[in-house]
Amino acid sequence: ADLHNLTVQEAAAEADKLRPQLVQWGKEYYENDQPTVPDAEYDQVYNRLVQLETAFPSIVTPDSPTQRVGGQVDSDFTKVPHPIPMLSLGDVFSAAELNQFVERLQQDYPEVQEFNCELKIDGLSIALRYEQGRLVQGSTRGNGTIGEDITANVKTIASVPQTLSRPIDIEVRGECYMGKEAFLALNQRRELAGQAIFANPRNAAAGSLRQLDPQVTAARHLSTFMYNVADYADLEATTQSGMLTELRELGFSVDPDYQVAHNLDEINAYIEKYQAARDQLSYGIDGIVIKTNSLALQQTIGHTVKVPKWAIAYKFPPEVARVQIEDIEWTI
Numbered sequence: 532a533d534l535h536n537l538t539v540q541e542a543a544a545e546a547d548k549l550r551p552q553l554v555q556w557g558k559e560y561y562e563n564d565q566p567t568v569p570d571a572e573y574d575q576v577y578n579r580l581v582q583l584e585t586a587f588p589s590i591v592t593p594d595s596p597t598q599r600v601g602g603q604v605d606s607d608f609t610k611v612p613h614p615i616p617m618l619s620l621g622d623v624f625s626a627a628e629l630n631q632f633v634e635r636l637q638q639d640y641p642e643v644q645e646f647n648c649e650l651k652i653d654g655l656s657i658a659l660r661y662e663q664g665r666l667v668q669g670s671t672r673g674n675g676t677i678g679e680d681i682t683a684n685v686k687t688i689a690s691v692p693q694t695l696s697r698p699i700d701i702e703v704r705g706e707c708y709m710g711k712e713a714f715l716a717l718n719q720r721r722e723l724a725g726q727a728i729f730a731n732p733r734n735a736a737a738g739s740l741r742q743l744d745p746q747v748t749a750a751r752h753l754s755t756f757m758y759n760v761a762d763y764a765d766l767e768a769t770t771q772s773g774m775l776t777e778l779r780e781l782g783f784s785v786d787p788d789y790q791v792a793h794n795l796d797e798i799n800a801y802i803e804k805y806q807a808a809r810d811q812l813s814y815g816i817d818g819i820v821i822k823t824n825s826l827a828l829q830q831t832i833g834h835t836v837k838v839p840k841w842a843i844a845y846k847f848p849p850e851v852a853r854v855q856i857e858d859i860e861w862t863i
């Protein structure tokens with residue numbers, strides 16, 4: 532029945548029926564990974580319970596699935612503004628285009644002599660905000676200026692530090708991703724449960740982060756690699772590579788493969804190295820990101836409405852790996 536013409540008693544009666552159902556389904560899902568209903572059905576019932584409890588707070592019970600660890604869950608995600616926009620990245624698809632980007636940049640800014648090369652992790656962007664070294668908010672990139680609040684979900688990700696090694700205020704940005712192994716295992720479970728499988732690790736990570744119930748996120752084994760700071764606040768670093776080192780010292784998970792390059796030859800050598808090693812990595816990458824290493828120069832060079840002028844993404848062709856697992860065959 533529509534929320535508005537329910538009495539408190541009716542809402543309580545309906546909620547009392549939904550809770551044990553969700554608890555039962557939750558047990559099947561989290562404890563023995565054998566869900567008997569598709570995620571969509573679980574979410575729909577969970578959503579209904581959240582709406583009932585939001586409309587009638589007096590009916591909430593402490594043991595309700597909505598009151599689990601990770602704090603309040605919204606029936607739909609709260610919006611989070613990004614005062615410092617989360618920019619996108621320009622991208623190139625060939626060595627020739629990359630050379631052109633670097634040469635033009637060095638023509639306009641001859642003082643650009645160092646680049647930081649990073650793997651482009653194939654996940655989705657998130658922002659983590661800390662106050663006095665404590666995690667206060669996690670959000671998705673959204674459209675770059677407005678994201679969604681996923682604080683309860685990011686709290687369940689092992690690699691996201693709840694407290695930093697120094698009590699500083701900082702907003703850090705990075706990629707949330709699902710490793711190849713976790714991806715294959717998740718799809719196997721879904722296949723066996725007769726559920727639709729995820730097409731690729733990026734979709735699986737996005738689907739896992741945008742879960743209403745943090746317990747579902749927790750069961751998905753997500754990872755993170757942080758790569759940027761919204762405001763350099765209390766950091767000592769003066770370079771991109773130094774900032775990544777400092778983020779790791781603060782307690783963040785940072786991809787260790789970053790490398791400083793001094794010219795196009797060194798950049799191209801890095802690209803060749805990781806294009807060859809791509810299949811051996813335990814997570815998906817869709818390219819390489821090349822950034823001006825000096826943070827001061829990054830500020831001087833600036834950005835357009837959407838992308839920085841001091842960085843570029845060199846994209847690899849889509850990775851196609853035929854995976855044969857117990858007669859289930861799909862490509863990732």
Ligand SMILES: CC(C)(C)c1nc(N2CCN(c3ncccn3)CC2)c2cc(C(N)=O)c(N)nc2n1
Nearest residue numbers: 618619620649650651652656706758759820839842
């Ligand atoms: C801070 C800047 C803007 C230079 C930046 N932006 C990035 N991205 C922006 C575009 N993004 C995006 N996402 C969705 C829609 C449009 N753009 C996805 C993240 C980076 C992504 C990675 C990575 N994946 O490993 C990385 N090592 N460094 C990044 N650095």
